[in-house]
Amino acid sequence: MTLTKADLVEAVYKEHSTMTKKAAVDAVETFLRLSKGALIDGSDLLLSGFGKFNVKDKKERKGRNPQTGDSLMLEKRRVITFKPSGILRDKINAS
Known part of the structure; x- marks a missing residue:
């Protein structure tokens, strides 16, 4: 199962009885x-209690086209990594 933005809005709306659906959408x-x-x-x-998203810079590097075997240079880029908190990791592993 995948949690979607619409699911998050619905959960926020249900959790807060005084909040309108539009306010829940705006909050998310x-x-x-x-x-x-x-x-x-x-x-x-x-x-806190969930994890940390890090932005990392990848350097330009040599690569290879897997279909043709040709060498090529992959451009530098930025990637996002995620490291869950110890609390979240423990809860996931307890399930």
């Missing part, structure tokens, strides 16, 4: 916008 959208903005700017995103 704002959180995601702020999170994406931080990662795009190159900042790490730490969510």
